[in-house]
Ligand code: F6R
Ligand code: MG
């Protein structure tokens with residue numbers, strides 16, 4: 281029998297702007313899931329928040345993309361939204377882009393990461409949940425966990441990891457995916473996933489037996505809605521130990537608060553700060569972007585836990601570094617590379633500004649004719 285872990289999240293409104301989820305909405309969602317557990321739709325669940333995102337962590341025996349489980353998550357978000365509206369929470373219902381559920385929650389706004397596996401005798405998993413950033417934010421940590429022996433000692437010294445892993449990389453603009461093998465193809469892999477706004481590591485498999493090792497939510501809300509409706513704050517599930525990287529190897533990349541896209545108005549680069557549940561909220565400049573990590577054991581479909589893995593002095597230094605980086609990069613104000621490039625801006629008045637100034641742009645004799653066609657305010661397109 282296989283067990284499925286489904287992590288489904290949505291921002292359905294929050295307290296004090298985009299600061300954090302209100303406990304009453306967590307309660308509303310929990311009630312819906314408790315009832316479904318009683319009816320046997322799911323086996324167990326844990327509801328929490330990553331900043332302003334409501335997180336449903338569920339286990340069941342129905343496989344990935346199961347309509348009943350997806351509808352359950354949709355109902356939980358709808359019920360939580362009702363509470364959010366009653367309380368006048370900010371941006372109530374923000375991520376629910378449709379009024380009607382049609383069998384699968386993907387494409388309707390919420391983020392989804394699901395994996396199905398035959399449980400090992402002891403099955404440790406880590407669920408990562410980030411706020412004020414995008415799915416590609418997990419590219420760098422995933423590379424380190426599954427392909428970098430300077431991070432994961434097991435790649436070198438554990439025979440069960442030594443063959444390496446397969447990365448499934450999604451092109452979110454084209455809706456296509458490619459599988460690349462580590463270590464053989466790491467240069468090609470890095471050439472793609474170094475552009476996290478476009479190429480997102482969607483899944484990782486162990487090469488020797490194609491066992492699923494990790495899965496990331498890859499929804500990009502603006503690509504679904506065609507406009508800015510909130511950042512695509514991502515979630516990720518990683519299996520750990522005995523043949524997978526150890527929990528400590530899975531957490532290790534987060535000791536480096538790398539720069540991610542998101543933060544204020546989904547339009548700025550900032551450090552990803554690992555925090556415990558008590559700090560799962562945002563403040564400064566609506567950030568800085570944060571990530572929580574909850575560890576569970578999965579036993580007979582039951583979630584045992586959680587362990588609040590970043591709630592630990594071992595990550596104090598990463599948090600301190602993140603503060604320093606935040607101070608430093610904030611001083612750039614509206615300048616790149618703090619502000620994202622024009623093609624990645626979520627909120628932008630730039631097209632309007634350019635339209636207004638159009639007739640005031642006068643030709644200038646530069647002594648050469650630019651060969652690269654380039655529309656101001658858009659990505660340079662070489663053709
Ligand atoms: C980023 C985010 C916030 C808002 C910002 C402005 O993902 O949610 O930084 O973009 O607080 O919000 P509005 O436009 O609703 O005033
Ligand atoms: Mg919000």
Ligand code: MG
Nearest residue numbers: 332333411513
């Ligand atoms: Mg959020």
